[in-house]
Amino acid sequence: MRKMWSRSAALGCAALVAGACQTMDPAMAGAGQPAPAGMMAQPDAQMQAVLDQLAALGARPVEQLTPQQARTQPSPADAVKALLQRSGRSTAPEPVGNVQDRTIPGPGGAAIPVRIYTPAGTGPFPVIVYYHGGGWVIATIDTYDSSARALTNAARAIVVSVEYRKGPENRFPAAHDDAFAAYQWVVNNTASIGGNPMKIAVAGESAGGGLAVQTAMLARDRNVRAPVHVLAVYPIADGDTESPSYTENAMAKPLSRAGMQWFFQHYPRTPADLRDPRISLTRANLRGLPPTTIVNAQIDPLRSDGEELAAALRSAGVTVQQRTWPAVTHEFFGMCAVVTKACEAVQFGAAGLRGGFGM
Template sequence: MKKNTLILAAISFAVAAGFAQAREAQKPPKADASMQKVLDALASLGGKPIETLTPEEARKQPTPADAVKKVLQEMGRSTDPEPGVTVKDMTVPGPIGDIPIHVYTPEGKGPFPVMVYYHGGGFVIADTKTYDASPRALAKMANAIMVAVDYHQAPEHKFPAAANDAYAAYTWALKNAKEINGDPGKVAVGGESAGGNLATVVSMMARDKKETIPVHQLLVYPVVNNDMTNASYKRNEAAKPLNKPMMEWFFKHYSAKPEDASNPYALPMKAATLKGLPSATVIAAEIDPLLSEGKAYADRLKKDGVKVTYKEYKGVTHEFFGMGAVVPKAMDAEKFAAAQLKKSFDAQRK
């Protein structure tokens, strides 16, 4: 009897330990000190959970960019945009109306290489102004023009509106690069999160439509799939500033019909093949539900014969890219991305 009691106690202890480990495994990894400062600043701004709001309400919430500004203020540093880049606001024609673009030009003579840049925000919120630090940094570091696109957003304009706008802006850049002091033979695409999705979707569209493909695609934690059962979704289900409920909310507003979930122009991992796409740089963050799918997409690109460089940054979250002013790993990621762009531009014929 005593022996059986001991066995049962051992089993109970093992089960309890297993549950404890399972709970521990679901906790997001710990952010490094600089990243945590930004997360604390964001929390202090009093934003409400995006998934509980209407799109109109969500667009008025404090952003990670606002948190960076608060950290800079607390450090006694300027919140002015980094100098050395000029910005010109324009519009270009699109399938459902004019598309605002913002042309970031570095100092110098030119003509410069060009990258068409797509901001994040789950296809629903944010704009180029929110993400200003990213195209500004890339323009300066890569010595290239950034054509930042404010595509039409859901739910007012559901899929495929954003993808079609993104492609229209890319083809405009190909045909009009000289007008903005750019080199039409050196046009890349890139973006963050939903913008990373649009960058690789544009690459697919160009391939499928027999248009000139981009010279490179810069994909920063891109949205490429809707599998919310993978390892990073489980581990980062409650992460900040992006979590699983937010992604569900974004997909709900972006999708027009159930079959969109199998359309590669909505979710690039659904493509029959990725062969023929341009070389890619994929940047990932450890504390991000999108980590696993970004790595899987990089692997899939390689498998299909596309040259890929993949880099994961530990201790940082989704949205860290563009925070180079206060997060050292973000500065490293920006420099890395710019170096990859330069390599791709330099590889093109003069």
Template sequence: MTRLAALLAGTALLTAPSAWAQAEPTIKDRLDGAVSTVTGSPMANLDVDMKHVLDALKKLDPKPIPGLSPQDARKQPSPTDGVKALLTEQGKPTAPEPGVTTKELAYETGGGSQKVRIYTPDDATDLLPIVVYYHGGGFVIADLDTYDATPRAIAKGAKAVVVAVEYRHAPEAKFPAQHEDAFAAYKWALANAKSFGGDPSKVALLGESAGGNLATNVAIMARDGNVEKPLQVVAVYPMAGTNLDTQSYKDNASAKPLDKPMMAWFYDQTVRNDADRADPRLDIVGKADLKGLPPFTVVTAQIDPLHDDGKMLSDKIKAAGGQVTYRDYPGVTHEFFGMGNVVAKAKEAETAVIGDLKATFGGTATGSTGAK
């Protein structure tokens, strides 16, 4: 049997079973997986659910980000659009799941007013725990609408008020504007918690990608600035270092939806000069003091240039005496978190994070250091 025939027989696109049912691979899925394996593409490791999202996104014809202006990059189809396109293909509704109410508010920063979107479970009665959420997009693209799914899932699952934060984007506002805004939003949430039904004594931080960087930095700034520390930080595939030559950058240089050239473009848009790349706020794993931080949950995806950023962040917090729960998910890519309605491992990851948050808010967090 040839190598291609063997792959088509069933080895491609099949990963370890998940607690949630995955789609069955089609003949096309197996063929695509076999070709990726033969050509050495990192996408050979995709699980079938993740592949279907990326296939739907590809049909929307997104242009390579590094060849675009920031303004045009912000107009490109996103993985969120891929999820919606897949749901449409499957004949399923694309409207947000019921059970969560939103309202728009604003906070003040050095750069003026920025939006926050408050997500509240419909069955809320008393003051609820708060999760301050920072979206991704490399500090340059995306917004609250692009990253709507995660705060909805967290609000509903964790029975918490989620404060989703908008912040100034690069290159119009260069680093460290995003970090200044993120900390201002955190202090605003503490000061105004009761006005939107939140309990200021039970606050956690959660961020994805660039937002994972911001959430980590807000915890550091709270520690250093004598501001009430969050109870927990959840960093999902965080931008935690400026070294673009880690093993995961090499292994996933051509991965989708995030590749190495795209990450280089994000940093080029964000920094003012080369010295910024060595700033502890960007090079967290290389330069930041990680002692005395609250418990962390770090989530990584196998097929992601940022995989090793997250793993190094987990390891260095642990080495600094901190408590970390590290969760790594095979077969999925950057941006999988929040796709729980179409990707089984995303649902698994979201459920695990919700469990971590509920344990923290309930006072039963153990600070596990085991990978799952």
């Protein structure tokens, strides 16, 4: 067991489902060259282009900023949009059948904003309750719009993207409570949004990946209908920063070890919260959880979290698929418009979801 600590994704590709995603030249950058300092590998050409554009937009490491400043600076999604503009390509979001913004009841009567994406065609459709990333501190459903759209089309499912509360204004377990409350609302109101109540899954990226897993745990423990599948994309699954990938990718971009330590300062109430099984999932009781798909990036401090979570789930008897994509970084998942491996990862995640839906 590790020692306790002492995204804004981008636009998707409308042709994803057809497998005809138009992307940049996938040739690897710096083949045979040593990895940059603090990174275990050289990003490929497409990933490096996004990182270079993000730097050109003036993005700074979050640990140098206040939460308010971090929420308003350029994101990887902005970098992808700028790359598309530079190449004369459309920056329009990937089309889906319908998009609706609304609010649902949250803990204590507080409203939770959600965005409901419905695929084209006739339902009822399966439903995915989706939690965005941002370390429980930054980013919004707008920042992760591309991931939600991509999953809507690739999984042929309604996606309910949840705008949970964030720290430091709302500390642990506010985001976790909102995540479960949104799932309960979907379970109780599936038909009203055109969904199939027997085919509900949970998914998320980074902090949202952890929220998806803990939601499945709470459903099990509180006798709420269980999700049929969990998709966790580079999830936060342990509350420390001393794993192999934190060491290998200590200075990675857009997420570094110092960046994760910053998030761990602004959401938990005390360091003890980082040992709570809702955050440190690898230490939790994982028995009885639904089949799970985990996506990781090689150049990411959270890679070990995902790999260790997969091992812990298998030890608990849970069916798991886990894959780490080489030469890409944290936040790559929603970048299908400019990163080929993002298209592959979306299809991998969607395949797991469709399997849970019996499709």
